[in-house]
Amino acid sequence: MDLEQLIPWVRRGDELAWEAFVRRFQGRVFGLAYHYTGHVEDARDLAQEVFVRVYQNLASIPDGPGCLGWILRITRNACIDHLRRAKARPPLGDLAAETLFDLRSPEPDPETAHLEASRNAAVHRALGELTDLNREIILLKDIQGLSLDEIAAILEVPVGTVKSRSHRARLELAEKLVAVGMGG
Amino acid sequence: MEDRFKRPADADLTEAILARTSGSPCARMRELACDFADGALDAERRMLAQAHLDHCPGCAALVAALGASAAVLPRFAEADPGPWFTQQVLRATVWAPRPASRARAWWGKLMRRPRIALEAAYLGTLAGFAGFSLPPASLAKAWRVPAAVQPLAASARNLLHAEQRTAQAVAGIFVSPQGRPPGVVQRFLAKLRAWLGGGEPAEAPPRPSHQTHD
Numbered sequence: 191m192d193l194e195q196l197i198p199w200v201r202r203g204d205e206l207a208w209e210a211f212v213r214r215f216q217g218r219v220f221g222l223a224y225h226y227t228g229h230v231e232d233a234r235d236l237a238q239e240v241f242v243r244v245y246q247n248l249a250s251i252p253d254g255p256g257c258l259g260w261i262l263r264i265t266r267n268a269c270i271d272h273l274r275r276a277k278a279r280p281p282l283g284d285l286a287a288e289t290l291f292d293l294r295s296p297e298p299d300p301e302t303a304h305l306e307a308s309r310n311a312a313v314h315r316a317l318g319e320l321t322d323l324n325r326e327i328i329l330l331k332d333i334q335g336l337s338l339d340e341i342a343a344i345l346e347v348p349v350g351t352v353k354s355r356s357h358r359a360r361l362e363l364a365e366k367l368v369a370v371g372m373g374g
Numbered sequence: 375m376e377d378r379f380k381r382p383a384d385a386d387l388t389e390a391i392l393a394r395t396s397g398s399p400c401a402r403m404r405e406l407a408c409d410f411a412d413g414a415l416d417a418e419r420r421m422l423a424q425a426h427l428d429h430c431p432g433c434a435a436l437v438a439a440l441g442a443s444a445a446v447l448p449r450f451a452e453a454d455p456g457p458w459f460t461q462q463v464l465r466a467t468v469w470a471p472r473p474a475s476r477a478r479a480w481w482g483k484l485m486r487r488p489r490i491a492l493e494a495a496y497l498g499t500l501a502g503f504a505g506f507s508l509p510p511a512s513l514a515k516a517w518r519v520p521a522a523v524q525p526l527a528a529s530a531r532n533l534l535h536a537e538q539r540t541a542q543a544v545a546g547i548f549v550s551p552q553g554r555p556p557g558v559v560q561r562f563l564a565k566l567r568a569w570l571g572g573g574e575p576a577e578a579p580p581r582p583s584h585q586t587h588d
Contacts, residue, residue: 237455237463238459241463242463310446314450328447333451335448361408364437
């Protein structure tokens, strides 16, 4: 069932539709929450909180295309609130990204697969070294694939600002990758 | 155009000439790097950028890194929250109570405020003071009651009068100020004393009267 068909059922409070909705978006919500918090448990709790909020506002779920942006906006706000509350808490060690994201290489050749895995890990590390704003732009645009308009609405800034910020963020990330020898 | 830019050139000479004329073109290349990596440049601009990249290892590395990150980043969009996550969400939502109406939610929120008991006690005390300290006549003078609530105001006035009369009656029972005849309680106690003492009960004092005796 595609999203356009699913959402009316979810709005009506159908439990099976709600389960399908959760299964469809949980990876996105958890992935974004993990990038914001950097902790698996925190990200899991936040993702659960996001779905509870969505469930309390079933009637507000927008139609198909806007749904992902809407739910990621709720996720982002929940993460920002969480980070504000937990500002003083020291960072914890956590699972490596490779165990969390499905970064397995489809390459059958072990050497190529290893190279690709190390490249993925380098990108993930470089992402963690970006400034907060640049990382947020990359999270929303290049990772979650939201449009400039959606990002501008989430961050409450003009579209032009998002566009110029996006270029700068990508360049900052690329420079960090070049610094670790990933520039070709 | 393509042939001209593909001709081998003395890199040092080119740099020297650019340094004395337009300056380094790398800043311009940085502006176009994202669009180049995304394939969003028009054909001529793309050709010019490619010619620069052929001679500038720094910009070429930057563009390569942009391409690599563009290929990897979408893989970070989804993560597996674990096998029990969906069940936990369903438990927290489907079993959770249905959302209350906005007015009920507001009222519930108001009632859950920690200071609500203090505020209610304060308002109650204030209302009590206002009700007992001001005579009904002054209340009526102080506020001009709108016609729509006249019946309600009249009921409130009657209630206040009744309360005052009750208070006077109770004062008459329990209090016997000097110069005024004793109340019912005093007469009952006098009879009881006389009975317990075995003597004749004292002559019952006259009933309290509001008439003044000269």
